Amino acid sequence: MLPSQSWHNVGRRSLRGLTRTTQSTLQAACRRSNPGSRRPWTVPVRYASLQAGEDKTGHINAGPNEGILFFNNVFPIQVRKILGLPMPRILDKLVSPLMSGTDPKGVVERVSAKRNLQITGTEVLPRMREGGAFVKFTYDESTSASEVEKVLEQYLIDEPVKPWWSPWKSISAKVVKGRPWVEDLMRMPAPRLRVEFASGEAGAPVTDAVELSQEQLFQFFRPYGKLGDIVMQPPDSKILPKFAYLDYSSIGKAIMAKNCMHGYLVSEAEGGGKKGTILRLKYEQKIKPRYIRDWIVGHPRIIIPIVAALIAGTVAVVFDPIRTFFVKAHITRNFHIEDNKWYQWIKGYATEIIHGGKHDDDDSMDALWDDRKDNINQIQTWLMETADTFIIVQGPRGSGKRELVVDQALQDKKLKLVLDCKPIQEARGESATINAAALSVGYRPVFSWMNSISGMIDMAAQGATGVKTGFSETLDSQLSKIWNTTTSALRQIALDTRHKNDKDAHLGDDEWLEAHPERRPIVVIDNFLHKSQEGGIVYDKIAEWAARLTTTNVAHVIFLTNDVAFSKSLSKAMPDRMFRQISLSDCSPEVAKRFVITHLDADVEDDPPPKDGSCKKLPSEHRTDLGELDTCIDLLGGRLTDLEFLARRIKTGETPTKAVHEIIDQSASEILKMYIFGADDEGGNRQWNAEQAWMLIKELAQKESLRYNEVLLDDILKTGGESVLRALEQAELISIVSGANGRPSVIKPGKPVYHPAFKRLTEDKVLKSRLDYAIFTNLSKIENATIDKCENELLLLSKLRSQPAQTTGRVNYLLAKLMSSQSKVEKYELEMKELKKVLGKEY
DSSP: OOOOOOGGGTTTSOOTTOOHHHHHHHHHHHHHHOTTOSSOOOOOOEEOOOTTOGGGSSBOOOOTTEEEEEEESSSOHHHHTTTTSOOOHHHHHHTSHHHHTOOHHHHHHHHHHHTTOOEEEEEEEEEGGGTEEEEEEEEOTTOOHHHHHHHHHHHHHHSOOOOTTOTTOOOEEEEOOSOOBOOOOSOOOOSEEEEEEEESSTTOOGGGSOOOOHHHHHHHHGGGSOEEEEEEOOTTOOOSSOEEEEEESSHHHHHHHHHHHTTEEEOTTTTOOSSOEEEEEEEOOOOOOOHHHHHHHHOHHHHHHHHHHHHHHHHHHHHHHHHHHHHHHHHHTTTOGGGOHHHHHHHHHHHHHHHTTOOOGGGGGHHHHHHTHHHHHHHHHHHTSOOOSOEEEEOOTTSOHHIIIIIIITTTOOSEEEEEHHHHHHOOSHHHHHHHHHHHHTOOSOOTHHHHHHHHHHHHHHHHHSSOOSOSOOHHHHHHHHHHHHHHHHHHHHHHTOOTTSTTTTSOHHHHHHHOGGGSOEEEEEEETTTGGGOSHHHHHHHHHHHHHHHTTSOEEEEEESOTTHHHHHHHHOTTOOOEEEEOOOOOHHHHHHHHHHHHHTTTTTSOOOTTSOOOOOHHHHOSGGGGHHHHHHHHOSOHHHHHHHHHHHHTTOOHHHHHHHHHHHHHHHHIIIIITTTTOGGGTSSOOHHHHHHHHHHHHHOSOEEHHHHHTSGGGTTTHHHHHHHHHHTTSEEEEEOGGGOEEEEEESSTTHHHHHHHHHTOHHHHHHHHHHHHHHHHHHHHHHHHHHHHHHHHHHTSSSOOGGGHHHHHHHHHHHHHHHHHHHHHHHHHHHHHHHHHHOO
């Protein structure tokens, strides 16, 4: 006898090409060689993976006295769902029927031997995707196919065959009644079958097919398993061919019904009509109701805000600790290589080699710090106290506020955060502002570009649902996130210095922070209220954040500002506190002179001595022109930036007098550009005009100071005079000094060097004539407007029928006012006539 092939060799040595003639010849030969055998020997069972049917026709044919059985649960369906992918050989062996005991050939042989049933398995066609197999069998004339089916079913009930991968479910078998369609399409089995009704006559139209009723379908398909439902095609449906849906309780029963009943011809006696009706079956993927998804899609007004909240919460959980870490690293400077002592040593050594060991110009600042030692000590003392209020250092630009606080008062303080408001305020657009704010505190990662994208999503969702989703965030909320994260980092830094062995370790965090003001970090807010006229949202948020830091004892806050009206902004954030304030003024003449001389000598002190053995002379010792410094400093004043500029010009070889005159000329040009000729630029955003600025320049050139209220009485400042003065103070053309009770009392030049610059401008006849002419023109317009008003009112009074005695006083008042204005106009006209002569002669 020929050895049978094994399952795992299916497809390797397939006998698919073996024809029926060859099979018959082999059978005859075997009978002749074994005439005494009790059972005729058959050709070895043909195990072939015919996923597309015999000869890839899609069908299995059966001859006379030949039938087809379908066995299910031979292969695991769930594993075979990935049949399209390469499977490991070991897995193929583990699920093979020989290994699992579900070999259909063996089942047929055992039934034939044990139940005395004359059947012989001739061919096995596995259906791995459906987890079953077709088995062709032959039987003698004394046995019918229905009898074979009954005996086989009873045998599988009496002796169930269960695979190892499904011990609770045995295999079952049924005789194939139709003409099974064996296909290898990418279709997965499903518990729902679609039954289409086709005509039994070849080429007949689909309309000739008879649509079976639910009772008939139940009769044909119920033997294959429990039916959940039978869904008929709607009567008014125009879809052809007609069809019905059969819902089985499990996928295995639907597989059995599909493979056994596909192609079955319903005869006229069974209700199939005269031509008969063919049943064509295919799997139908049942669309499961997705209640949750449908509810989500149908309620965007509820779901979108919830999704936004979940996203925001997830982002907060994931990114907030990372951002806090980076802010802490920015404040403590743990990852800044510049603070490493070895790096500083190498840098200092290299600097000495390259620059010859010369000191920086910062040595010249020692004279200034000696003069301001009291201010430095005062700031250091305040930082040791518990008072929860702001420390404010106010002074004009160039007065050395930042150097005083950061480089001197906080020189030994490691835990400090310097926040510069200037780049934040000057940033254009919300994304740039957020980036600048985040960069100033080390807040990263920051997704500022997401703000515009989320804004568009929010706008689209609002247009669709009618409500705000909350995806987008305003600049206010973004800045709040940055400051809140910074607050958390500052609090952690302060508490990191706390030890378990401290005497007050039993105190809570808040009590400990209040008891140890020296352990708190220091926040320095520089350039506060820089360009405050362009919008205050940034400054309001910073002030509110600083107030929280101070009142919760998280950090000390020091404001550095040029604006004299800082209290107005800070009082909104902290209305119930008195601020600690230091006002920096210009240096005294003695300190200014020492500053310049020290600046000149700084580069020469470390030079090697002369080769001839003579003593090294400093510039302050051998220069003969330094005696001019007293006069020059009187002109220049004590502004730190101006003094440094003077010292650098003297270093280049200029005499002090020439250097000062150059600075004065440069300041005069700056005044013309910024306050006179540029007064009407920038789209009219400035709150003063050229005539008002020139009037102050001309008056301050004659006097070093003006009375505040007297200036307001000038005709050119009649309307909006105080706002004009405040705007010019903000622009630093003038400075307003407050007297008793904090009221403004004196007006001075914005910088000391501006006073000689004002004089230089008034000495220019053409410029003075041109601007005076503009002032008189403006004043003439004002007086002419007054005359028009008086004339109109007099005209109105003259129209009265009888002149009441009560109008006499008003008429006299209007006439006197009209006469006064007319006198002024005539005076202005004479002045303008003289000025025209100057403008016509001079260049």
